[in-house]
Amino acid sequence: MATHRKHRQRSLGGSTVRTAATIALAGAATATGFDGTGHAAPRPTPEQIKATVDRLYQEAETATEKYDGAKEKADAAEKRLKALGDEAARRQQKLNSARDALGSIAAAQYRDGGIDPVVRLMLSDDPRRYLDGAEFAERAGVRQTAAVSDVRRQLREIGRLRGDARVELTSFRSRQAELRRQKKAVTAKLDEARRLLAGLSPHQRAAIGVGGVTGSTTGHATGARDPLGDPAAVTAPGSRAAEAVAYAYRKLGSPYVWGATGPNAFDCSGLIQAAYRSAGVSLPRTTYAQIGAGRRVPRSALRPGDLVFFYSGVSHVGLYVGHGQMIHAPNPSAPVRLAPIDQMPFAGATRVA
Structure with missing residues (x-):
């Protein structure tokens, strides 16, 4: 009877491994175009780059508002920390003066030897004069007690x-750390946007309306033929x-710099x-606070001078x-300019004056 042997599975070694590696490399070459017949991933179009840049700018602006708030x-x-330090210094100076006064009293007592008042009366050549002095000393003792109490109160x-200053210092350091985080987030997004835009030619940038003022993104130019270009027409x-409107008109063309408040x-x-x-009106620093700084008004009731806000996170104003026009500071690729308010998702409006 013939003996039946089970065929052992060959391990992935020798020619099997070489064959598998050859197939894998061939597939990779085909996928990446190394064999000359594959196709690399298509380069993004200028419009796609613009969409990415716009998203980065919006994210950067959100981070900027957080930076401004921090x-x-x-x-x-x-x-507050400086005010606490100044107040503590004034109190310390006053305390030092009070301590000097107590020191003078203590020195006088030491000079007198601290002799029992009855003994001093018995030894005195002039008891009446001594009693007058004792009455004065009693009054001085009352003043001394009050001085000691005052020193204790000042301490x-x-x-x-100093406790308040320690709390404030902790808060200040926390705010500084938040500033650094938000600054890092802003600069990273702006650097990526610059890198993408650097890959476009000047003609491509002009065609998609980035890197300069163009009709495609400003809505209305600021030329003399446009009545909105004249603040007197508003x-x-x-x-x-x-x-406020006149000031904004005077700043048309000013560069966008994140964190900047002019001039x-x-x-x-x-x-x-x-x-x-x-105009003599104090407003909060961030969009998140500015939208609550006045009376909310519907879009249909907008009047010149109203603040108009955009995006669901209220990250632009x-x-x-x-x-239907506003003056705003768009992003680093464009200066302060006129633009239609329907250019971005409208989030609300506030009237502050």
Whole structure:
């Protein structure tokens, strides 16, 4: 009877491995075009690059508003910290004076020897004079007790101030760390946008409306034939709104710089804050706070001077100037300019003056 042997499976070695490797390399070559017949991934079109850049700019602007908010809080914490330091220094100086006064009293007592008052009366050549002096000493003792109490109170106050300063210092350092995080996020997105735009020719950048003012993205140019290019043609409802609009017109063409509030460069909320600051109106620093700084108005009731906000996260703001137009600081690829408010997703409007 013949013996039946089971055939062992050959391990992946020798020619089997070489065959598998050859097939894998051939497939990779075909996928990547190394064999001359495959096709590399198509290069993004200028329009696709623009869409990516626009997204990066929007994300950068969101990070910028967070940076602006963190900076505002850091600046406030720094001011409070300085005020606490100044107050602690004043209290310390006053305490030192009080301690000097107590030291003088203690020195006088030491010179007198601390002799028992009855003994001093018995040894005195002039008891009446001594009794008068004892009455004075009693009054001085009351003053001394009050001085000691005052020193103790000042020590408690200084301790409280120093405790508050430690809390404020912790807050300040936390704000600084947040600033660094947001700055890193902004610069990373802006660097990536610049890298993408650098791959386009000047003609391509002009065609998609980035890297300069073009009709395709400004809505209305600022030429003399455009009535919106003349601030005198804008009728604002009040003097403060009128001044804010006039300021924004004067800043047309100013560069966008993230975190800037003027007078020569701006980010979006920085332009709005500066415009109303020129009219004597104090506005918060960020879009998130600015939208709540006045009375909300519907889009159908917009008037020149109103603040118009965009995107679901309220990360962009412009100053409405009438006829469906606003002045805003768009992004690093474009200066302060006129633009239609339907250029971006409308989120709301606020009237502050």
